[in-house]
Amino acid sequence: MGSEIYTHRNPSPDSPAHDGPLSGKKVVIQPNVAVRGWLCDAGSLALEGYVALEDATVVTRLRKAGAKLVGSSRMSELGFGLVGDTATRVLTAGEADIALVTDTMGEARIAAAGSGVFGFKPSFGMVSRFGLVGLVPSMETYGILGKRLEDVVDTFSVIAGKDMDDPSMPDEAFTAIPATREPLKLPCTAGVVKECLAILEDRERKAFQTGLARLEAAGLTTREVSLSEFDLFRVVHNVVASVEASSSAGKYDGVRYGHRSLSGKNWNDMYLNSRGESFSPLIKTFLFQGAYFQFENYPAFENACRLRRRLVRAVTDLLGVVDLFVFPTRRLEQDAPRAATINHIYDAFSLTLPANVTGQPSLQVPSLALHTGADLGVQLIGLRLRDSRLFSIALKLSSAAQGGSAA
Amino acid sequence: MKYEAVIGLEIHVQLNSATKMFCDCPNRPGDEPNRNTCPICLWFPGALPQLSQEALEKAVLACLALNCRIQPESAFDQKVYYYPDLPKGFQLSQHHKPLARNGWVDILGEDGGNKRLRIHHIHMEEDVAKLVHETEGKTPISLVDFNRAGIPLIEIVSEADMRNPHEAMEYVKTLRGQLRYTGSAECSLEQGTLRVDANISLRPRGTDELNTKVEVKNMNSIRNVGDAIAYEIIRQTECLEKGEPIVLHTRLWDPEKRVTAPMRGKFSGPCLPDPSVAKIVVTDDWLKEMQGRLPEMPAQKAERFLREYGLTPEEASNMSLERDLAEFFEAVLKQDLPSRKVASWIFTHLVPALRDRNQTIRETLLTAERFARLLSMLEKDLINAHAAKEVLLQLLSSGETPEEIVEKGRFRQVSDASELESLIDRILAEHPSDVADFRKGNAKVMGFFMGLAMKASQGKGNPKLLKEILTKRLS
Numbered sequence: 001m002g003s004e005i006y007t008h009r010n011p012s013p014d015s016p017a018h019d020g021p022l023s024g025k026k027v028v029i030q031p032n033v034a035v036r037g038w039l040c041d042a043g044s045l046a047l048e049g050y051v052a053l054e055d056a057t058v059v060t061r062l063r064k065a066g067a068k069l070v071g072s073s074r075m076s077e078l079g080f081g082l083v084g085d086t087a088t089r090v091l092t093a094g095e096a097d098i099a100l101v102t103d104t105m106g107e108a109r110i111a112a113a114g115s116g117v118f119g120f121k122p123s124f125g126m127v128s129r130f131g132l133v134g135l136v137p138s139m140e141t142y143g144i145l146g147k148r149l150e151d152v153v154d155t156f157s158v159i160a161g162k163d164m165d166d167p168s169m170p171d172e173a174f175t176a177i178p179a180t181r182e183p184l185k186l187p188c189t190a191g192v193v194k195e196c197l198a199i200l201e202d203r204e205r206k207a208f209q210t211g212l213a214r215l216e217a218a219g220l221t222t223r224e225v226s227l228s229e230f231d232l233f234r235v236v237h238n239v240v241a242s243v244e245a246s247s248s249a250g251k252y253d254g255v256r257y258g259h260r261s262l263s264g265k266n267w268n269d270m271y272l273n274s275r276g277e278s279f280s281p282l283i284k285t286f287l288f289q290g291a292y293f294q295f296e297n298y299p300a301f302e303n304a305c306r307l308r309r310r311l312v313r314a315v316t317d318l319l320g321v322v323d324l325f326v327f328p329t330r331r332l333e334q335d336a337p338r339a340a341t342i343n344h345i346y347d348a349f350s351l352t353l354p355a356n357v358t359g360q361p362s363l364q365v366p367s368l369a370l371h372t373g374a375d376l377g378v379q380l381i382g383l384r385l386r387d388s389r390l391f392s393i394a395l396k397l398s399s400a401a402q403g404g405s406a407a
Numbered sequence: 408m409k410y411e412a413v414i415g416l417e418i419h420v421q422l423n424s425a426t427k428m429f430c431d432c433p434n435r436p437g438d439e440p441n442r443n444t445c446p447i448c449l450w451f452p453g454a455l456p457q458l459s460q461e462a463l464e465k466a467v468l469a470c471l472a473l474n475c476r477i478q479p480e481s482a483f484d485q486k487v488y489y490y491p492d493l494p495k496g497f498q499l500s501q502h503h504k505p506l507a508r509n510g511w512v513d514i515l516g517e518d519g520g521n522k523r524l525r526i527h528h529i530h531m532e533e534d535v536a537k538l539v540h541e542t543e544g545k546t547p548i549s550l551v552d553f554n555r556a557g558i559p560l561i562e563i564v565s566e567a568d569m570r571n572p573h574e575a576m577e578y579v580k581t582l583r584g585q586l587r588y589t590g591s592a593e594c595s596l597e598q599g600t601l602r603v604d605a606n607i608s609l610r611p612r613g614t615d616e617l618n619t620k621v622e623v624k625n626m627n628s629i630r631n632v633g634d635a636i637a638y639e640i641i642r643q644t645e646c647l648e649k650g651e652p653i654v655l656h657t658r659l660w661d662p663e664k665r666v667t668a669p670m671r672g673k674f675s676g677p678c679l680p681d682p683s684v685a686k687i688v689v690t691d692d693w694l695k696e697m698q699g700r701l702p703e704m705p706a707q708k709a710e711r712f713l714r715e716y717g718l719t720p721e722e723a724s725n726m727s728l729e730r731d732l733a734e735f736f737e738a739v740l741k742q743d744l745p746s747r748k749v750a751s752w753i754f755t756h757l758v759p760a761l762r763d764r765n766q767t768i769r770e771t772l773l774t775a776e777r778f779a780r781l782l783s784m785l786e787k788d789l790i791n792a793h794a795a796k797e798v799l800l801q802l803l804s805s806g807e808t809p810e811e812i813v814e815k816g817r818f819r820q821v822s823d824a825s826e827l828e829s830l831i832d833r834i835l836a837e838h839p840s841d842v843a844d845f846r847k848g849n850a851k852v853m854g855f856f857m858g859l860a861m862k863a864s865q866g867k868g869n870p871k872l873l874k875e876i877l878t879k880r881l882s
Contacts (some may be wrong), residue, residue: 034453133452138682168684250496294677
């Protein structure tokens, strides 16, 4: 039932819930989200033919809210980077109103920026990961893509919230779930990180300035702030994510499911050959890197964890001074959908991965930062677990700024 | 040179919670292979582990029973290694932040004095699957049974405070007793619900060097723990005397040949914090509640038995080793019976009978109340000790009252003097030469006549009365 764009197409997407908040909305997911009876291979030969045994929590919640699950798009191997991802093609073809794209280092937001749609990465811990075939458990979360901000907000309200099946979710996250569609009335101030601007090319800087001007016109006050260790986000992400990936992918051994090599004299050979034949060079490189830090340079991993805590503190401190951050979303010089080496990927995702390191909510807003026809994308990044407040700010801005969808 | 052994033990104990550690599968590893499995313990894609509250509580009780300090915050790590017994390429264990630290147990040292052995820490971890190696025709095959995968374990890591096999055996015995008291674990070495790994190194006596250690596994009884350590001390001493270096490695105890043999190089993989299992945060209130659930421990109980029931220190200590038996003892004493006599009956008759039947007291039909009524009949001379033993055996598997068994089995003691007199007269008439012997001064013959008289009365004669009559007739 697959195609060039779909891994699986749902022959009967209608939901019995006709009066739910997502009633009639068409949703496309990725094949790393478990839906009972659907192929769930996370874009990897390591999960070749694996059919999910039960529904992920988000799937149960989407269906209950009346959403129509149209199918699963194609995705990059294990959701790392965007090579081969077709979620936005489904959206722009009008075959879905909402797409879920796993956001491990900014995949959802970069894909959204490239297609001129909204892309939201919730706070870490706001959406259950039960049934998500993930790679980097401490950073990944479902990203929500949509042409209309209201659809994104409604989808978030449906899928977010305490789930007993995911014990890693913090209890305090769910006091303010019903994401408000009320625009925030208070004046608010956004911080523009100096060190983040410093890496932009001329064309990118101009586009970003245009975006900022539009936001200011809509009532946002901006001020420059400094995050002196901004360049550490990338290295911290790289070390921690590769180590977690190496651990998470340890279960792909060809024993219970997935591709099993036909060669090999004993179980050890079978492991090595099955894994060797399953993973692409990109994933292999990433896993090797993680294994290196696990087995050969553990202190570097510990340092990365320490730095991560320091970055979280620095960002939280700054958010006591400003209400949110405004970041550009993507690098125009980097072709993210084709980035297929570790370095290339980290270059292309350098502006989105900080929110994965800190677990903050980040909303990519289209059509603001335009320059000579290109949309750089703007991210609004708020305090972790205060996703609703970020939406209020976004609604206020998008109702005023040109380009945001009408509230 | 004189060497001294430095011994530390790592003990894995399976907790007896109803479910596995991170899923709802039953904790029954002995069931038909791979019956007790689910997407979580098989680690299918998308599964997330959920720590069982019961397993946590049982682990905490075990730690408290071993005098450990529960840590305010503990967390799980991924212990990475690749082997078919691990479905996910890592084992969930607590490496960086264990559940409890700084415990101890007191043992009786070889010199009879008290010795305190320290526990470094106790952490929780999940058990791994069981590998079964068979052959199919001529092809060797390996099968994996995941029933055991994910069963909750605690690992108790001692300090290297032990110096000889005796101390190691006493440590295991004491620790096992205390853990069983909590009801958290069965602790059977034979069945593998308690597994001992011993780390042994030698150093010149009188120094405090810490030398390369060797790990020994696969001891399935406390005696084997002692024997394996004793063997290893001799083996390492011989190595050192020959000038061979000790290399870090693991050895397996072979209970048949009674030797240790090298197994594999010691592998230590990395341990990284697991991002999915929730941290364990212990509040003071909860800890207080758990402490309240801790029963009276063997040492406290022994002291009380000494004080309240006048048992000797040895009796008091033995009587408190097993919680079931200690509670049985106290329940029997509610019937106002002499405490030392009850203790003696439990040790000399009840415990051996249980051992013969390979049962615990709970598994029999005997209750404290029925045992007490049996001993009351003995106290009142209604039956003799010989008959009481017989009745006791029947009480273990019969629901009848002791009185009914006594009546039915005609165990009631014969205290009718005339009946016993005629019985003795007959015996004496049949053994004139022995009578003559006795009168010549051979006092031992008295015992011979007593034996014949008991036999003739089918074990029911009142021994006191029999002896009186015999003495009278022979004088």
